[in-house]
Each structure stands twice: as C-alpha cells, then as structure tokens.
C-alpha cells in the first residue's frame with residue numbers, strides 16, 4: 001500500500017492588510033519530501049498523528065509530498081498558491097501509482113487575485129482537492145483533515161472521499177484528527193469501509209470567543225456529535241463554526257456526517273445536528289469590556305493572573321498583532337494616577353522598527369520609541385513608549401502546552417522594554433499566542449503577573465487556564481479599529497459576503 005501525504009494549510013482573513021507571501025510559508029513552516037516525515041516527530045500535529053498510524057500499518061509506504069503551513073492572514077498571493085500546489089501535484093504525479101492520499105488542510109484558505117487578472121479563489125481548499133482528484137481519477141481515496149473553523153463547501157465534500165475536522169476548541173486534537181483521518185483512509189484502501197457523507201451548510205458566521213467544546217453552546221452540539229459518532233455505522237462527525245472573517249460569497253457554518261455507506265442515515269443525522277447548532281447561534285457572542293475598564297478590574301485584584309484577551313488582534317485569526325489598545329489604557333492609567341501600576345502587566349506588540357531601535361540602544365539603556373500601528377496603520381494608532389531595554393532575544397521558542405505541542409515558533413528578533421510594572425514584548429513578526437512560552441521565552445512569567453495580554457480568542461485557554469483566575473475579553477475599539485479579527489461581525493465593512501447570513505441578517509430563517 002502506497003499512501004501519499006501532503007499539507008497545504010492557511011486560514012484566510014479578508015480584513016487583514018498584510019498579504020500572505022512565500023516567505024510566510026518558508027523556514028520551518030515548509031517541508032519537502034523526507035523532511036515532512038522527520039520534521040514534526042513528537043509534535044501534536046495532524047501530520048505526526050497520521051504518520052503514527054501509517055508507519056504502524058503493515059506493508060504501507062508513505063510517500064511524502066510537501067508540507068506548507070503559514071500563520072493566519074490575508075488571502076494567499078495567487079502565484080504563491082500556484083507554486084506550492086504545483087509542487088505538491090508534481091511530486092504526487094511522480095509518486096503514482098498510489099493507493100490513497102492524505103491531505104492536511106485547514107478549510108478556510110483563500111487565494112487573492114493574480115497580477116495577470118487571475119480571479120481570486122474563494123474556496124482554495126476545494127481547488128486543492130479538485131486538482132488532486134483530477135490527477136488521481138475517481139477511484140483513489142483522498143482523505144483530508146480540517147480545522148473546526150473550516151468553510152466546508154460542497155466542492156470540498158464532493159472531491160474528497162472523507163473530511164475529518166478537529167472536534168476541540170481550544171484546539172488540542174490535531175494529532176488525534178490526523179490519526180482518525182489515517183484510519184479512515186487505510187480502512188477505505190483495504191475495502192473495509194466505503195465512506196459517504198452528508199453536508200449541511202448553515203447561513204451563520206460566529207465569533208470564536210465563546211465556541212468551546214467543553215462548555216456552552218458548542219459543547220452542547222459537540223456532545224450530540226460525539227454520541228452520533230459512537231454509532232457503528234458512523235465514521236466521523238464534524239461541527240464547523242467557520243472562520244468568520246471570510247468576505248466571500250459562499251461562507252457557512254456546517255455539519256458533516258461521514259457514514260460507512262449509509263447516505264440516507266448520514267443526511268438524517270446531519271439534519272438533526274444542524275438544527276441543534278442553529279438553535280444555539282445567538283449564544284456565541286461574547287461580552288466585551290472596554291480596555292480601560294478591563295485593566296482597572298485586573299489591577300484591583302490582590303492576587304491571581306487575569307488574561308486580557310485581545311481577541312480582535314488575534315494573530316491566529318488573521319490579525320496583525322500590532323494593536324495598542326491595552327498599552328494605551330495602561331499609559332492612561334499611569335497618567336491619571338501619576339504612580340506606576342500596582343502590579344505587573346505583560347503586553348506584546350509587533351513592531352520591527354521599534355525592535356531595531358531597542359537593539360541599537362542595547363540592554364540597560366532607556367529609549368523613547370513609537371510602538372504599534374506599523375503593520376495595520378489603518379486600524380491601530382502608534383503609541384510613544386519610554387522604557388528600559390531589559391532583554392534582547394533571537395525570538396525562537398517551542399510550544400509546551402497541549403495545542404500544537406512541540407512546534408517551534410519564530411517571532412523574529414524580540415526585545416522586552418520595561419517601564420515600572422509594564423513589561424512590553426516587542427517582536428519583529430506576528431506569531432501564535434496560544435502558549436505562555438511566548439512570554440517565558442523572554443524571561444517573563446505570566447503566572448507572576450497580575451494581567452497578561454493574549455492575542456487569541458479561545459485556543460490560548462488550553463495552555464493558560466492552569467495559571468489564570470479570570471479571562472476578560474477586551475473591546476479594543478469599534479469594528480476594525482480593534483483589529484482584523486473583531487468579534488463585532490455586524491460592524492465590519494463586508495463587500496462580498498453572501499447574504500442573507502446570521503448575524504448580519506438577524507431575522508433570517510432556516511431551513
């Protein structure tokens with residue numbers, strides 16, 4: 001048995017002003033051939049999970065294609081998408097014949113228009129699956145993994161033999177998802193199962209802050225999904241609350257039920273689960289607290305750590321990481337009281353120029369520097385910060401928490417600036433903020449701070465909740481003034497989003 005393994009994942013955010021280029025996939029995010037088999041060993045990732053199943057399977061050879069993953073951001077440049085997909089297809093063609101293909105995908109990938117007048121590709125995941133299918137013909141099984149925030153289209157479902165999504169938020173089941181996909185693929189190749197799926201698309205987009213598989217509305221739907229999945233005829237159930245910042249015509253939340261040859265049953269189960277999901281739609285919207293109020297609440301505490309969740313500037317939802325709303329609130333508090341903050345506050349911001357200035361000044365020296373608002377100047381205001389250069393770092397660190405455990409991250413060069421109890425981490429490049437290792441790698445301990453800024457809507461909870469007393473979701477400004485991942489979906493400047501859709505059309509009825 002020969003199984004080809006490839007990965008092409010990216011989560012688009014149509015409101016991000018920063019284009020996604022080849023450099024965003026380069027380095028440790030891009031692996032070719034044998035690197036794909038070795039590079040992620042021991043990590044909690046889909047590819048490592050899939051390999052753990054495939055390498056134990058008797059007489060199974062894994063043929064590695066390419067693996068490319070970039071941090072969430074604006075749609076991928078057309079030529080970059082063609083280069084990456086072209087290489088994947090060339091390697092696949094060289095590897096033929098194969099008995100099956102396993103693709104690690106996200107499901108909310110989009111491609112920007114090309115220079116020569118090429119049209120955008122809204123369903124870029126569907127495009128990947130369609131071109132792989134065209135190369136293989138109708139009979140070779142293709143199984144793809146998806147994020148819970150996938151925009152699962154009819155084209156994707158039609159081109160894949162089966163699609164297997166994450167079932168956790170905060171996402172911690174990457175490895176388990178890869179394992180499940182590999183098992184379905186192997187069982188299909190061996191003729192033990194014949195996957196057939198029902199997809200129900202729901203006209204709603206939901207912010208991620210309150211979507212948690214352990215509590216609340218998503219938990220209630222996921223519990224039903226897992227009960228359905230326990231039935232022997234059912235291979236996999238997916239609940240997809242969709243990346244909401246996709247300004248495209250065909251966007252939806254979805255339920256996907258994959259059965260072993262039972263199409264009518266799949267339709268019936270998916271329909272019932274979709275109704276349960278739809279009925280809970282208004283419970284996904286979080287309470288937002290203005291930055292000054294959130295900071296005052298945290299500083300009033302005598303113990304414990306508060307996460308100031310700056311979700312609108314979430315770098316894993318496609319925002320740019322250069323918001324200054326909480327820093328502005330801290331400086332305003334200093335100005336009002338005339339005394340340093342009573343307790344330590346950890347903040348972070350992307351600003352390559354400020355990093356360069358601090359490195360030039362050197363450790364121990366005081367500088368006055370403009371920070372923030374450099375990547376997304378239309379959304380964020382720069383702030384003048386006077387502080388001491390405490391530390392200079394090469395910006396490399398590895399996740400230790402449950403989500404993507406073991407993955408190496410690189411924030412470019414980084415510095416820590418301090419002013420009284422304000423500790424400001426300034427980095428050259430945006431990076432995932434799921435894990436407190438972001439701060440620990442530069443000598444800052446979130447558990448010892450009263451408040452810590454985290455630019456992630458939900459996924460950070462898996463690694464932070466042991467050291468956190470409270471999470472406050474900060475309102476950093478109206479709509480995009482808070483960042484490209486603002487949860488105020490009705491306040492965003494949509495141009496192409498297919499209507500009607502909830503919550504923009506609150507009275508929409510379904511089905």
Ligand SMILES: [Zn+2]
Pocket residue numbers: 147148149171
């Ligand atoms: Zn996600």
